[in-house]
Amino acid sequence: xxxxxxxxxxxxxxxxxxxxxxxxxxxxxxxxxxxxxxxxxxxxxxxxxxxxxxxxxxxxxxxxxxxxxxxxxxxxxxxxxxxxxxxxxxxxxxxxxxxxxxxxxxxxxxxxxxxxx
Numbered sequence: 001x002x003x004x005x006x007x008x009x010x011x012x013x014x015x016x017x018x019x020x021x022x023x024x025x026x027x028x029x030x031x032x033x034x035x036x037x038x039x040x041x042x043x044x045x046x047x048x049x050x051x052x053x054x055x056x057x058x059x060x061x062x063x064x065x066x067x068x069x070x071x072x073x074x075x076x077x078x079x080x081x082x083x084x085x086x087x088x089x090x091x092x093x094x095x096x097x098x099x100x101x102x103x104x105x106x107x108x109x110x111x112x113x114x115x116x117x
Contacts, residue, residue: 017059024042038052
């Protein structure tokens with residue numbers, strides 16, 4: 001089964017908003033307003049699940065992929081840096097390179113930017 005499930009005590013239930021998503025990496029984060037959220041790396045790009053502390057988590061209306069930010073759609077890893085300084089950077093590892101989202105802008109580290117492929 002693709003997607004995520006939420007578990008409470010001994011019962012796990014699928015999160016409807018993620019049904020069918022080929023999730024490969026998950027990273028806890030916070031939205032711009034400080035609410036808990038999850039970055040989810042898939043084979044089709046990067047999405048964010050918001051409202052994870054409420055009854056019905058939902059996907060944010062954004063998708064980052066090769067067309068607007070990432071070296072490739074197939075995401076392998078996620079990491080966040082700079083939490084203590086207050087300015088977090090999101091790092092996204094793909095099959096064709098690395099990308100960083102920092103201060104509202106994406107930077108690609110891939111063959112097109114001169115890095116080894």
